[in-house]
Amino acid sequence: MTEIIKFDMNDIIPGREEVLRNQGVIPGAVLEDKIRDLLEQAIREFQSLAEPVGVMKEVSIGDFKDIYKGEGRNDEPTPVADIFPKADCMALFAVTLGQKISDKIDQHFKANNFAEGCMLDAGASAGADQAAEIMQRMYEQEIAERFDDFDAIGVVRYSPGYCGWHISAQKKLFGFLGPEKIGITLRETYLMDPLKSVSGVIIAGPKEIHQFENNYPCCENCDDQTCLERMQALKNA
Amino acid sequence: MDILKQISESLQKGDHEKVAMLTSQAIEEKIPVKKILDEGLIAGMNVVGEEFKHHRIFLPSVLLAARAMYAGMDLIKPLMIRDNIPTIGKVVIGTIKGDLHDIGKNLVGIMLKGAGFEVIDLGNDVTPDRFVQAAKDEKADAVGMSALLTTTMTGMKDVIELMKSEGIYGKIKVIIGGAPVNREFAEQIGADSYAYDGMKAVEILKEYVKDK
Ligand code: B1M
Numbered sequence: 417m418t419e420i421i422k423f424d425m426n427d428i429i430p431g432r433e434e435v436l437r438n439q440g441v442i443p444g445a446v447l448e449d450k451i452r453d454l455l456e457q458a459i460r461e462f463q464s465l466a467e468p469v470g471v472m473k474e475v476s477i478g479d480f481k482d483i484y485k486g487e488g489r490n491d492e493p494t495p496v497a498d499i500f501p502k503a504d505c506m507a508l509f510a511v512t513l514g515q516k517i518s519d520k521i522d523q524h525f526k527a528n529n530f531a532e533g534c535m536l537d538a539g540a541s542a543g544a545d546q547a548a549e550i551m552q553r554m555y556e557q558e559i560a561e562r563f564d565d566f567d568a569i570g571v572v573r574y575s576p577g578y579c580g581w582h583i584s585a586q587k588k589l590f591g592f593l594g595p596e597k598i599g600i601t602l603r604e605t606y607l608m609d610p611l612k613s614v615s616g617v618i619i620a621g622p623k624e625i626h627q628f629e630n631n632y633p634c635c636e637n638c639d640d641q642t643c644l645e646r647m648q649a650l651k652n653a
Numbered sequence: 654m655d656i657l658k659q660i661s662e663s664l665q666k667g668d669h670e671k672v673a674m675l676t677s678q679a680i681e682e683k684i685p686v687k688k689i690l691d692e693g694l695i696a697g698m699n700v701v702g703e704e705f706k707h708h709r710i711f712l713p714s715v716l717l718a719a720r721a722m723y724a725g726m727d728l729i730k731p732l733m734i735r736d737n738i739p740t741i742g743k744v745v746i747g748t749i750k751g752d753l754h755d756i757g758k759n760l761v762g763i764m765l766k767g768a769g770f771e772v773i774d775l776g777n778d779v780t781p782d783r784f785v786q787a788a789k790d791e792k793a794d795a796v797g798m799s800a801l802l803t804t805t806m807t808g809m810k811d812v813i814e815l816m817k818s819e820g821i822y823g824k825i826k827v828i829i830g831g832a833p834v835n836r837e838f839a840e841q842i843g844a845d846s847y848a849y850d851g852m853k854a855v856e857i858l859k860e861y862v863k864d865k
Contacts, residue, residue, distance in 0.1 A: 530759070
């Protein structure tokens with residue numbers, strides 16, 4: 417079944433540290449008052465302009481095999497290809513903050529209010545990620561009762577465009593999930609419109625299946641540490 | 654304090670109202686426009702750039718300073734046109750066709766303007782035709798392209814191919830940037846250079862126009 421999810425704004429307001437970090441501000445750095453004011457203004461604008469909405473649909477391992485394959489452009493092997501066959505259940509998802517927030521960012525730049533524009537952009541990026549995180553937690557809650565020992569289950573999301581899963585897989589993901597229902601469309605270049613949108617699959621299975629060595633071909637030129645942090649967090653949970 | 658120094662210092666503080674006020678005053682005092690630009694506005698922006706490079710200030714402060722620079726530039730630009738004062742170079746920039754992402758490109762444009770370049774910003778989702786036409790119409794020194802995804806960055810090659818067939822490749826420099834792009838890709842498609850960020854783009858383009 418396809419579920420359309422409206423978020424509680426309070427759940428997706430971006431963390432202030434993250435908004436600053438997205439702009440290269442070192443955590444704990446002493447900030448001038450005017451930078452703090454910009455940050456607060458961006459948070460207020462986020463609250464009034466973001467229209468967060470998501471869509472989620474469970475998918476079988478068999479169906480996902482084809483979605484994952486996409487246009488046949490994935491690396492071989494990839495972490496996701498090794499993980500999903502061992503899953504207990506999974507769901508496709510897409511979330512967006514809507515167009516208004518991107519329009520406001522644009523307006524700020526056009527009015528030469530660059531710092532305001534950049535602060536809101538960084539906030540919207542963090543907010544979109546946060547919405548994806550909430551989606552994952554919702555799925556987690558939804559499936560918890562299906563398991564006798566849910567503590568042993570790890571629920572983690574993966575997105576096309578990351579870790580060797582080619583972004584062109586978006587086409588089949590869209591075909592199955594239908595994010596058009598919540599206003600997200602896919603361009604020929606596989607870019608989602610509105611910009612502040614995230615798509616992917618949430619995979620639930622024994623915690624160990626999500627642990628991998630970062631020696632896949634896609635890891636060679638990647639300096640993103642998020643996967644390592646996520647694996648560590650899962651181990652500690 | 655010398656008014657040009659005051660302009661530079663107010664700019665560094667990101668005080669756009671004061672920069673506008675002082676720039677008007679400098680114009681009234683008949684200080685040559687080029688001097689206001691070089692010793693007031695650009696001088697201030699250079700300090701900001703150095704501070705940023707050495708991580709003593711962060712992006713939001715640079716952007717506040719840039720707004721102040723634009724406030725001054727808005728006042729002297731008509732006079733520069735009237736007096737035929739050239740900028741240090743002209744760059745056409747845009748985000749490639751199929752791509753909506755333009756924050757990175759905007760930041761590069763801001764840095765270039767801050768360094769004294771004239772920037773023609775075509776926005777996002779820009780077709781090869783528009784890049785090439787603008788480069789020709791504006792008699793640009795360089796074309797700068799930005800992309801967000803591996804699937805959109807391939808469009809950069811189309812722009813270069815069109816530049817070749819229009820006979821402007823090699824005469825107008827090509828610089829590219831964006832998250833999925835790197836030096837090898839730039840070489841592969843025949844771009845003159847790749848810039849990791851706006852500061853690097855300024856550095857590279859300054860070298861180009863110096864050699865011209
Ligand atoms: C002309 O000369 C020049 C010179 C220098 C130039 C230049 C031109 N243009 C840029 N530069 C340079 O100077 C600028 C200033 O320093 C810089 O510009 P940037 O535009 O790079 O920098 C901006 C100022 C800030 N940077 C950014 O805004 C991008 C940062 C990263 C982390 C990122 C973010 C924040 C986001 N994303 Co995502 N995202 C990533 C990015 C990874 C990364 N490390 O860059 C990237 C771009 N994303 C990626 C992906 C896959 C995706 N993202 C998505 C979503 C998102 C968020 C919404 C969460 C968020 C906002 C996106 C946005 N940009 O608005 C999805 C796509 C969104 C869409 N609309 O289609 C999605 C497809 C994931 C999904 N399935 O949902 C990857 C693309 C890889 C690929 N295969 O193409 C990615 C590289 C991450 C990765 N895998 O490492 C330089 O690149």
